[in-house]
Amino acid sequence: MTEAPMTPEERKQSWLKISVITEEQFDAMREEQGARQVHVPQPGDDAPDFELDVLDPDRKRSGETVRLSSLRGKPVALMFGSYT
Numbered sequence: 001m002t003e004a005p006m007t008p009e010e011r012k013q014s015w016l017k018i019s020v021i022t023e024e025q026f027d028a029m030r031e032e033q034g035a036r037q038v039h040v041p042q043p044g045d046d047a048p049d050f051e052l053d054v055l056d057p058d059r060k061r062s063g064e065t066v067r068l069s070s071l072r073g074k075p076v077a078l079m080f081g082s083y084t
Contacts, residue, residue: 012026047068048068049067049068050067051065051068052065052066
């Protein structure tokens with residue numbers, strides 16, 4: 001038997017039980033996060049342009065950079081993750 005997903009209020013109360021912030025701070029944090037959502041690309045949108053350092057074979061900065069827009073029309077894979 002699967003449990004029903006928690007409501008936003010249930011998630012909030014669950015989070016507040018294990019947190020060290022107040023409910024007012026939590027609400028302010030959620031409001032800030034919601035305001036940032038308008039800038040998040042949606043499925044089908046072009047990816048925002050950005051520039052990255054090119055690494056040498058030893059994974060050190062080579063002094064070169066590459067812009068995403070310079071790769072238009074070429075296959076590109078963007079991998080996101082935590083390396084900590």
